[in-house]
Amino acid sequence: MTASAMPVMPGADDVQLLIVDDLAENRLALSALVQEEGVCVHTAASGEAALDLLLQHEFALALLDVQMPEMSGFELAELIRGSSRTAHLPIVFVTASDRGAACSFRGYDNGAVDVLYKPLDPQAVRSKVRVFTELHRNSRLLRRQLVAVEAAHARQELLLAELQATQDALQRALRMRDEFMSLVSHELRTPLGVMTLDHSARRDRLARGDLAHFTPERLQAMAARDARQLRSMTRLIDDMLDTSRIQHGRLSIAPRPTDLGELARHVADDLAGLFGTVPLDVQATDGVAGCWDDARIAQVLANLLANALRHGQGRPVAVQVSWAADGRARLAVQDQGEGVPAADQQRIFEAFERGAASGPGLGLGLFISRHFVHAHGGEIRLHSTAGQGACFEVLLPTSPPAVAG
Ligand SMILES: Nc1ncnc2c1ncn2[C@@H]1O[C@H](COP(=O)(O)OP(=O)(O)O)[C@@H](O)[C@H]1O
Ligand SMILES: [Mg+2]
Incomplete structure (x- = not known):
């Protein structure tokens, strides 16, 4: 049992035809009849060989000899109909029997089955096969157009x-x-x-x-x-x-040796008038020093203190300057006010973002503060539970990262 006896070199767009017949001379004769430009003919000498080929190619038409030993053309057609991959493959039986023989094939009902009677009339064979190859070409074209339309549609949706x-x-x-x-x-x-x-x-x-x-x-x-x-x-x-x-990415800092504790005390003194009777306590470890833009860091602290005062419900505010465990300088402002709900804790660091009941202000303080701290290679963290105060923690490496260029 050999599969495809003909040398087959299909072009990418060729329509593939399958001829199944147990007699080599029949295969040759039929192949010669249907062979033409743009068509690639595969032949099989048995039903089993045909099933192999059906797995490898997408055929436009199968021409099946009805009388074959082992597996008849009808049996093969049953199998072709039974597999979802090939269920819709048009089948043409080739038979010497009387007219009506093909009617005994049950799949005849679904319309994709036709019959050619021996002796074959070359003209009739060619025109019948051509109908199917054209049909196949057209449906392939339609499929491609559909894919193109779908792609265009997807692009349009994206746009x-x-x-x-x-x-x-x-x-x-x-x-x-x-x-x-x-x-x-x-x-x-x-x-x-x-x-x-x-x-x-x-x-x-x-x-x-x-x-x-x-x-x-x-x-x-x-x-x-x-x-x-x-x-x-x-x-x-x-x-x-x-x-x-x-x-606009034009923020620059001018770092110089700075003592963070001293800076915190100065800022607290400057703002003391604002605090009035609200206790403001500064605790600083000695010698927490580094290379920072003192004016920018002072502005960060002033922003945090102004917020703590505004949202602190008149309760004491504490400023702490120390070393963090990882060796960075730590500046923390802790109040005992309304706190920041978890849902707002990211948002309030964005430009023009403010809490629900925030009084006057543009919502820029934390945005600017965070960027000043980032420019120093540091970070600003917020620890807060709504109703239980807020602690804004600034962590600064002792010197800012080298600026490229
Ligand atoms: N210590 C704090 N306690 C509670 N909420 C705060 C505190 N600090 C800031 N917020 C919230 O963050 C928002 C943004 O603060 P900020 O950027 O300084 O802008 P502004 O002070 O102009 O509103 C405030 O409107 C407030 O809702
Ligand atoms: Mg503010």
């Missing part, structure tokens, strides 16, 4: 999703711009309002010649109040400039 994402981002940006404008105006309005009121009160007194009002103490208090309002406006503008620098 659509991208478009949607861009549109969402744009809308978010527009919304943020509007919110930002109203937020900034509001933030500037407050200190400006206080200064404007102060200014007109002073002007009125001066206009009335009420110079007695301007005692040294009052002048000092006025100057202090003015300084506070100016500081808050300057802070706001600086925060916006820093944010813009960060967002």
Whole structure:
């Protein structure tokens, strides 16, 4: 039992035909009849050999001799119909029997079965086979077109999703711009309002010649109040400039030898006025020093302290300066206030992100602080349980990583 007797070199797009006949001369004759450009003929001398070939190729048509020893053409056709891979393969029986013989094959009903009677009429054979090869070519073309259409469709879906994402981002940006404008105006309005009121009160007194009002103490208090309002406006503008620098990758630091404990005490002293009666305790291990941009680190601490004061519900705030176990310097600000819910703990470090009830502010403090700390090769961590205070921990390597370039 030998499989394919013909030398078969199928081209990639050739339509494959299968001829099964136990007699070599029949195989040759039929092959010669159906052979043409774009068609590749495989032959098998038995049903078993044919099943082998069916596993290897995708055929457009099988021409089966009905009378064969061992496995008849009908039996082979049953097997072909029974396998899902080949169930739809068109089958043409070749028989010398009387007309109607093929009707005894049960699979005849499904329409993909035809019969050729011996002696074969070359013309009829060729045109019948051509119908099937054309059918096969067309359905293959359709399948390819379907695949192409599906791919194009998938690409389109992808583009659509991208478009949607861009549109969402744009809308978010527009919304943020509007919110930002109203937020900034509001933030500037407050200190400006206080200064404007102060200014007109002073002007009125001066206009009335009420110079007695301007005692040294009052002048000092006025100057202090003015300084506070100016500081808050300057802070706001600086925060916006820093944010813009960060967002454009233009943040730079100027590290120099710095004692972290000293720096913490200075910042705490500067902010003491803000704290009023709220206890602020600074505990610093001696000699926690490194190479840092003192102004930036001071700003980080000032941000953390301002937050601790704002959210600390009037309870004591503690600042700690020490060495962490891994050799990094550690600066921690601990309050006993409302804390930060787990769901907010990542978000509040993003630009313009604020908690639910956060009072005034642009939501830039933690964003800027984190970037300042990152620029030093350090990290900022938050430990908090809602309702039980928050501890912001800054960890700094003793010197910042070398900047490329
Ligand atoms: N110590 C803290 N306790 C509770 N919540 C805090 C604390 N620090 C920061 N937050 C939350 O993080 C948000 C972002 O803080 P921040 O970036 O400093 O912006 P802002 O102070 O302008 O709101 C705050 O609005 C607040 O909800
Ligand atoms: Mg803040």
